[in-house]
Amino acid sequence: MGNVDDSSIKALVFDVFGTVVDWRSGVAREVTPFIASQKLTVNPFEFADAWRREYVPAMAEVRAGNRGFVRLDVLHRENLDKVLTELGIDPQSIPAASLDELNLAWHKLDPWPDAVPGLTRLKDRFIIAPLSNGNIRLMLDIAKRAGIPWDAILGAEVVRMYKPAPSVYLDTAELLAIEPAELCMVAAHNDDLKAAKACGLKTAFVSRPREHGERQTSDRFAEGQWDFVASSFIELADMMLEVGQG
């Protein structure tokens, strides 16, 4: 850990949902008034989990070429209809404006407590940007609300493809005018890092063992030879800034 020649790293790009922000608590908080108003009995965390479960298959359609690129806000909105149907509610019975508003739950997620302090330190040395499947406006709203000091908003919508397709990582390096090896992907998800590493990027795992709640079993530990492994953005900043000094 930290033995990589990270003096060559020029930019850090970050997964956001789960890595920078706690999507599950945020979505649960935002759906709570809706659940009450609809007199539903579903637990808000289960609602959040159900909504998130539709995320990967929805993007897979775009990656497979079955569908042209559409931004994540559109997929989230479609997925909300699916979740409501699963809960026995006809989405057509609810005003579209209410569901559009509810869809913005994903724009109001709080960062993990270490995220902004760590990013602020890392920004002194590196270019920092999100490399999320979330669209530009979604990332922008989260950052503006939470004070995340990104240097730019990169990600799926800029390169018009979803992770973990290789073009997302490679086109992002190209936009930054750097080599893949000069770009480090930071994520709490081993599969994201595996895809980034296969493209020649540096990799940093930050564990988020409560992303999925108390009983999380996946991604609790590093499952690959990542260049950095840390338990917070503060620890990551300590590693990356110290090595660079040395």
Place this chain on the structure above:
Amino acid sequence: MGNVDDSSIKALVFDVFGTVVDWRSGVAREVTPFIASQKLTVNPFEFADAWRREYVPAMAEVRAGNRGFVRLDVLHRENLDKVLTELGIDPQSIPAASLDELNLAWHKLDPWPDAVPGLTRLKDRFIIAPLSNGNIRLMLDIAKRAGIPWDAILGAEVVRMYKPAPSVYLDTAELLAIEPAELCMVAAHNDDLKAAKACGLKTAFVSRPREHGERQTSDRFAEGQWDFVASSFIELADMMLEVGQG
């Protein structure tokens, strides 16, 4: 001025070269050591002006469809070769690495003194982003060096077309998930605002009467019915924040 219903404006996008940053002084400063090392007799401001003169025709090739989109850094580098040739220097006689380094002059431009204070105030109320023909890395480097607090880096490279093509303005509104009338273009150039207004955007003219030096004749005054006309970003912030309050 300021009578527009700007409570509907959600985002401000900014021209950068000339509007936010003083490109002429910055490029002149950056080329000075090169001129000395090559024992040239050209005035550094004339060098900057000659380099800038190639800007519009180079982009016109892309807008006309004669050439696929290439980022401005590439055009600037090609244009540098043209300027050197005009000065009687064979670009091939100079190490490519030196010219690549010189090309980064455009990444090291200082904001006009009012720009960062004004933007910082405007950011409290509005989404702020560059809408420049400069590429992402170029905009990012200028912002990081100067502390410009953009919420995102938008512009030509994101939408893969150069201003004043209508798609640049319209696709940017679409990326921000707002109507064209909710987006305000801020520029020191009447032609940029004319194109933006034709797409339904709001417009703000900020005069930069020294962009081209002491004897500037163009763009000294507003030449259209722009929604806001100001002499600095501070004054623009006063107008836009006051009206919003009222």
